[in-house]
Amino acid sequence: xxxxxxxxxxxxxxxxxxxxxxxxxxxxxxxxxxxxxxxxxxxxxxxxxxxxxxxxxxxxxxxxxxxxxxxxxxxxxxxxxxxxxxxxxxxxxxxxxxxxxxxxxxxxxxxxxxxxxxxxxxxxxxxxxxxxxxxxxxxxxxxxxxxxxxxxxxxxxxxxxxxxxxxxxxxxxxxxxxxxxxxxxxxxxxxxxxxxxxxxxxxxxxxxxxxxxxxxxxxxxxxxxxxxxxxxxxxxxxxxxxxxxxxxxxxxxxxxxxxxxxxxxxxxxxxxxxxxxxxxxxxxxxxxxxxxxxxxxxxxxxxxxxxxxxxxxxxxxxxxxxxxxxxxxxxxxxxxxxxxxxxxxxxxxxxxxxxxxxxxxxxxxxxxxxxxxxxxxxxxxxxxxxxxxxxxxxxxxxxxxxxxxxxxxxxxxxxxxxxxxxxxxxxxxxxxxxxxxxxxxxxxxxxxxxxxxxxxxxxxxxxxxxxxxxxxxxxxxxxxxxxxxxxxxxxxxxxxxxxxxxxxxx
Amino acid sequence: xxxxxxxxxxxxxxxxxxxxxxxxxxxxxxxxxxxxxxxxxxxxxxxxxxxxxxxxxxxxxxxxxxxxxxxxxxxxxxxxxxxxxxxxxxxxxxxxxxxxxxxxxxxxxxxxxxxxxxxxxxxxxxxxxxxxxxxxxxxxxxxxxxxxxxxxxxxxxxxxxxxxxxxxxxxxxxxxxxxxxxxxxxxxxxxxxxxxxxxxxxxxxxxxxxxxxxxxxxxxxxxxxxxxxxxxxxxxxxxxxxxxxxxxxxxxxxxxxxxxxxxxxxxxxxxxxxxxxxxxxxxxxxxxxxxxxxxxxxxxxxxxxxxxxxxxxxxxxxxxxxxxxxxxxxxxxxxxxxxxxxxxxxxxxxxxxxxxxxxxxxxxxxxxxxxxxxxxxxxxxxxxxxx
Numbered sequence: 001x002x003x004x005x006x007x008x009x010x011x012x013x014x015x016x017x018x019x020x021x022x023x024x025x026x027x028x029x030x031x032x033x034x035x036x037x038x039x040x041x042x043x044x045x046x047x048x049x050x051x052x053x054x055x056x057x058x059x060x061x062x063x064x065x066x067x068x069x070x071x072x073x074x075x076x077x078x079x080x081x082x083x084x085x086x087x088x089x090x091x092x093x094x095x096x097x098x099x100x101x102x103x104x105x106x107x108x109x110x111x112x113x114x115x116x117x118x119x120x121x122x123x124x125x126x127x128x129x130x131x132x133x134x135x136x137x138x139x140x141x142x143x144x145x146x147x148x149x150x151x152x153x154x155x156x157x158x159x160x161x162x163x164x165x166x167x168x169x170x171x172x173x174x175x176x177x178x179x180x181x182x183x184x185x186x187x188x189x190x191x192x193x194x195x196x197x198x199x200x201x202x203x204x205x206x207x208x209x210x211x212x213x214x215x216x217x218x219x220x221x222x223x224x225x226x227x228x229x230x231x232x233x234x235x236x237x238x239x240x241x242x243x244x245x246x247x248x249x250x251x252x253x254x255x256x257x258x259x260x261x262x263x264x265x266x267x268x269x270x271x272x273x274x275x276x277x278x279x280x281x282x283x284x285x286x287x288x289x290x291x292x293x294x295x296x297x298x299x300x301x302x303x304x305x306x307x308x309x310x311x312x313x314x315x316x317x318x319x320x321x322x323x324x325x326x327x328x329x330x331x332x333x334x335x336x337x338x339x340x341x342x343x344x345x346x347x348x349x350x351x352x353x354x355x356x357x358x359x360x361x362x363x364x365x366x367x368x369x370x371x372x373x374x375x376x377x378x379x380x381x382x383x384x385x386x387x388x389x390x391x392x393x394x395x396x397x398x399x400x401x402x403x404x405x406x407x408x409x410x411x412x413x414x415x416x417x418x419x420x421x422x423x424x425x426x427x428x429x430x431x432x433x434x435x436x437x438x439x440x441x442x443x444x445x446x447x448x449x450x451x452x453x454x455x456x457x458x459x460x461x462x463x464x465x466x467x468x469x470x471x472x473x474x475x476x477x478x479x480x481x482x483x484x485x486x487x488x489x490x491x492x493x494x495x496x497x498x499x500x501x502x503x504x505x506x
Numbered sequence: 507x508x509x510x511x512x513x514x515x516x517x518x519x520x521x522x523x524x525x526x527x528x529x530x531x532x533x534x535x536x537x538x539x540x541x542x543x544x545x546x547x548x549x550x551x552x553x554x555x556x557x558x559x560x561x562x563x564x565x566x567x568x569x570x571x572x573x574x575x576x577x578x579x580x581x582x583x584x585x586x587x588x589x590x591x592x593x594x595x596x597x598x599x600x601x602x603x604x605x606x607x608x609x610x611x612x613x614x615x616x617x618x619x620x621x622x623x624x625x626x627x628x629x630x631x632x633x634x635x636x637x638x639x640x641x642x643x644x645x646x647x648x649x650x651x652x653x654x655x656x657x658x659x660x661x662x663x664x665x666x667x668x669x670x671x672x673x674x675x676x677x678x679x680x681x682x683x684x685x686x687x688x689x690x691x692x693x694x695x696x697x698x699x700x701x702x703x704x705x706x707x708x709x710x711x712x713x714x715x716x717x718x719x720x721x722x723x724x725x726x727x728x729x730x731x732x733x734x735x736x737x738x739x740x741x742x743x744x745x746x747x748x749x750x751x752x753x754x755x756x757x758x759x760x761x762x763x764x765x766x767x768x769x770x771x772x773x774x775x776x777x778x779x780x781x782x783x784x785x786x787x788x789x790x791x792x793x794x795x796x797x798x799x800x801x802x803x804x805x806x807x808x809x810x811x812x813x814x815x816x817x818x819x820x821x822x823x824x825x826x827x828x829x830x831x832x833x834x835x836x837x838x839x840x841x842x843x844x845x846x847x848x849x850x851x852x853x854x855x856x857x858x859x860x861x862x863x864x865x866x867x868x869x870x871x872x873x874x875x876x877x878x879x880x881x882x883x884x885x886x887x888x889x890x891x892x893x
Binding site: 036037044045046047048051148149151152153154156157158161164165166167168169170225226228229231232233235236239247248284285288289296301302304305306307308321390394395397398402405406409420422423424425426427428432435436439440441452453455457458 | 510511512513515516517518519522523525526527529530531533534535536537539540541542543546547549550551583584586615652656657658659779780781839840847849850851852854867868869870871872874875877892
């Protein structure tokens with residue numbers, strides 16, 4: 001039986017970064033992926049002359065060359081920085097609420113303040129205060145809060161994390177309503193709730209603040225060739241370091257003995273032994289289905305019971321036979337809503353009724369290579385829970401899919417009226433498509449529902465089986481940067497543990 | 507959580523902690539949705555179907571229809587008219603597969619009809635026509651493919667240009683439209699070399715005479731004196747007379763590769779936008795050496811060695827698609843469309859060179875990092891691949 005130090009189950013962002021890091025850290029690693037391609041969400045597919053980005057809308061955390069941020073270090077350490085090319089986006093986003101507002105926010109901290117003040121002069125002072133709070137909450141959350149936590153000293157907390165203490169753990173809507181009186185400004189500035197999946201009343205202010213601050217200061221990015229490029233680069237780095245990768249080969253069982261991991265049984269029936277398993281599958285699949293026994297550790301059960309299923313998404317991938325200019329697209333990322341009330345938009349996410357809000361990303365506005373000359377690559381998205389889709393009879397599925405797609409296109413055409421006319425290629429992904437390709441319950445795209453109770457500051461690592469680690473959106477925040485970071489940091493923990501074990505044996 | 511947790515000093519923290527404890531009381535450990543993903547996906551997109559041949563119908567001298575049913579008698583997964591299944595077979599110890607379009611209507615889910623024409627120099631088609639028997643068991647993929655009507659942009663005026671067995675998906679689309687009373691107009695322009703090659707001839711002619719929204723135009727390129735229908739090849743003149751307001755239609759093209767290419771050229775000359783033309787993929791090219799960028803001085807019959815990393819090596823011809831030679835020599839990889847589109851047979855080229863023909867719809871980064879679609883890749887030197 002073949003032995004590996006580490007088996008990584010799933011080549012999503014968390015699995016890829018973890019596998020590259022453990023192999024490059026000197027531990028023999030086997031990376032398993034059920035599909036023929038790495039990436040999970042971070043993937044692409046080809047239709048006709050178009051290659052469609054599946055999931056990356058705006059990569060955060062990279063920073064510029066002159067002002068680098070954490071992801072640059074991580075990508076460097078994983079050996080992929082010279083294998084991919086990043087494309088900087090000029091804007092944060094455009095928010096269009098027909099008849100109410102239409103504003104594009106620039107990807108610049110100073111520019112953001114200026115734009116907000118121009119449109120909302122009566123809130124000039126509040127905007128200054130808001131931006132100061134965002135910056136401090138973000139920096140404290142990133143730098144001094146971990147220190148306060150380690151010291152467990154209230155003085156450190158109060159002295160060095162004053163803004164986080166006051167604002168960080170309240171809801172975004174609560175803080176915004178305290179600072180601003182203009183409802184339109186509140187709606188505009190909280191559009192990024194779409195990247196978290198819960199409306200401003202249910203998301204932590206610190207999450208919104210850090211998204212706005214990070215995107216504006218460290219810029220939003222696309223990847224040349226799509227996120228698939230980065231996934232492929234991570235596999236390349238992993239193979240170069242001597243790692244074994246198996247595609248079209250899922251894990252069947254995680255094998256244990258006396259409460260510890262001993263190996264993995266593959267889809268083919270083969271077994272390998274290992275000292276650690278890093279699972280990029282949902283922990284619901286990892287613990288409830290992959291483990292070779294039914295005694296779910298109490299701590300894990302408690303954790304699961306306090307979680308709620310997160311949102312999935314409905315996505316339309318469009319290859320259009322026209323330029324972004326012909327469509328009227330002026331910003332790569334737009335949010336579109338028929339109401340200023342994000343709570344109402346969020347309420348629709350459980351139903352088949354016409355979506356009230358959605359987003360549209362045009363990938364070739366800042367990167368002409370993202371579509372053939374004269375054409376456009378566009379993704380339309382609305383968040384939606386998977387439940388309603390699971391009630392659809394198989395023979396009604398396709399009809400239901402097209403009917404709902406018509407509704408989402410109707411919404412987007414309120415702002416970009418000619419979309420239908422130019423369609424050359426189209427692919428529609430429902431929450432069941434997410435289920436199929438991500439293997440996540442509910443087709444969840446950001447893991448568990450990211451209400452404040454989901455925060456990492458409230459959670460501990462899922463323990464109970466020695467040598468079993470979870471990475472991915474379910475045990476960290478959802479999205480690209482958090483899952484890349486979770487994979488890398490988990491790999492560091494695994495390397496440390498394995499090195500300690502080896503040292504004891506010497 | 508310990509009372510001495512310093513984070514309790516954060517405004518709102520303790521409330522969230524309490525609310526988490528409340529959630530824990532009412533929540534579930536999700537055991538009730540165990541296998542939920544698998545079961546849900548399996549109903550719509552099963553990876554494999556276990557089938558058996560129920561009936562065999564002789565269509566023409568070179569064509570048979572195989573009615574496949576589930577080996578358990580269950581209904582088969584739904585599909586969109588125009589889609590295919592990939593049928594896995596073992597022929598004298600060689601495990602291989604071929605994609606075949608479903609000929610029957612999506613409304614009837616107790617069976618899939620596959621109409622298979624004997625291909626010149628074929629392997630699996632010969633096996634099917636000569637050896638497949640009723641009651642024989644077969645395994646296939648689930649229904650797949652993007653060659654189908656899409657109500658989001660195809661419209662209601664549909665013209666299908668079929669060559670030879672390219673009429674198979676057309677039949678399914680036609681039956682779907684008629685049985686569901688869809689408000690589409692369907693015009694089938696069906697081209698065959700000889701009149702006796704016309705598959706579904708009686709059925710199509712009967713439907714054309716009774717169904718107002720179905721038009722059949724038969725074209726025979728090598729007519730005998732008493733052939734029905736138009737004689738000769740398709741031309742722009744013929745098509746523009748036959749199809750009014752030609753630029754407003756949606757075209758479906760399915761036939762041999764030269765037929766497909768000539769149809770695209772004709773339609774483009776008539777001003778039809780590429781976005782109004784859908785073409786079904788049709789396997790690896792027979793003459794990749796006639797395509798642009800074929801390496802100079804390399805001939806299709808040259809011998810090359812393929813090494814499968816860690817597993818062995820064998821000799822093959824440059825002109826043999828990699829997937830075929832892998833299968834002939836006992837290796838395998840997942841596959842479905844075998845035409846360079848679905849990406850399931852993606853493997854890594856470790857060393858050497860392959861020719862990726864225009865059929866290979868590779869992702870940009872796959873191209874960059876040496877991942878190839880083995881179904882349409884031609885080894886132009888000794889190569890090593892990672893399966």
